[in-house]
Amino acid sequence: MDEADWLAARFEEQRPHLRAVAYRMLGSQAEADDAVQNSWLRLSGADTADVDNLAGWLTTVVARECLKMLRTRRSRREEPIGDTTAEPSAGDHDVNDPEAEALLADSVGPALMVVLDNLAPAERIAFVLHDIFAVPFDEIAAILERSPAATRQLASRARRRVQGATPPRQVDITRQRQVVQAFLTALREGDFDGLLAVLDPDVLLRDGSAELTPGAAGLLRGARAVGAHALAFSRAARFVQPALVNGAVGLAIVPRGRLIGALGLTFRHDKIVVIEMIADPERLRHVGLAAVGP
Known part of the structure; x- marks a missing residue:
């Protein structure tokens, strides 16, 4: 194995941890994947x-990428789109790894993600790295370019x-099932x-696999536009x-029993607000x- 292959293998070992760190900071799986890829x-x-x-070293790089994303999002007054009810996939982790399982503990679930969205970027980075992932303040201070005391x-x-x-309140799976x-x-x-x-x-449809409208970058917004697009299928x-798609009720596309796609859904007040x-x-x-019961 040459050095490049060795480095790639080491990175893949760290990928589940890095995705968990990035997701806690960003509250969006898509953005978390971008941060990990950049690392x-x-x-x-x-x-x-x-x-x-x-x-x-990789945790530091991912944290800096997340900090840049959070600051850009805040300057544009944007919120993460539709991922706050979804946890990182347990399929990315070794189920026999206690550390990996701890990263997905219920105490850091969807409810906390909503609260974290109200923190300033530097507060969120400091809290997530220290209180959730036990990173020392000295290391966090270097990321935030502040003193350890300020951090x-x-x-x-x-x-x-x-x-x-x-x-x-925690998501109501039964009610989600009825809406879906x-x-x-x-x-x-x-x-x-x-x-x-x-x-x-104001439902948002995100589709990375097709061009929905010119210049839309895979986005449709509004119930009538999204509904009309859905009816085409x-x-x-x-x-x-x-x-269950990443912990929330969604839809799986399974012709002849073969999974070819999924719809991740986000709910608010018994309405679908985001379709991914x-x-x-x-x-x-x-x-x-995962299967969802009746």
């Missing part, structure tokens, strides 16, 4: 001969805000009004079944899918 680009072009702790204060302030916040079944029934019957009944007026709806179409085989491989 690989940095690693592949870096001289790591003097790096004693590759895991720590400790950031984490303390974030901790008080998190502890003082009233987290929203209504969506699927309307889709199969070609019922446009039925689709509108379960779609939020009504004949294929017989191959679609409800499933996942068809890329590589992304699909990392999606957590």
Whole structure:
């Protein structure tokens, strides 16, 4: 094995941890994947001969990428799109690895992700790295370009805000199942009004596999536009079944029992507010899918 292959293998060993770190910071799996990919680009072009702790080095690189993303998002007054009810896929982790399982503990679930979105970027980085991943303040300070004392204060302030916040109720899987079944029934019957009944007026459809409208970069917004687009696939709806997609009720596309795609859904007030179409085989491989009961 040459050095490049060895480095790639070491990176793949760290990928689940890095995705978990990035997801906690960003609250978006798509952005987390981007941050992790950027860390690989940095690693592949870096001289790591003097790096004693590759895991720590990669965590630092990912944290800096996340900090840039959070600051850009805040300057544009944007929110992460639709991933706050989804956990990183357990399929990315060795189920016999206690550390990997700890990264996905219920205490750091969807409710906390919503609270974290209210923190300033530096507060979020300090809190996530120290309180969730036990990174020393000295290392976090270097990432944030602040003193260890100032970094400790950031984490303390974030901790008080998190502890003082009233987290929203946990997702109601049963109610989600009802909304998804209504969506699927309307889709199969070609019922446009039925689709509108379960779609939020400002619903966002993200589709990385197709150009929906010129310049839209795979985005559609608005219940009528999304509903009309969905109806174009009504004949294929017989191959679609409800499933848990990354912890929330969504839809799996399984013609002849073969998984070829999934729809990740985000809910608010019993309406679908985000639909993420996942068809890329590589992304699909990392999606957590499970059966959902009636």
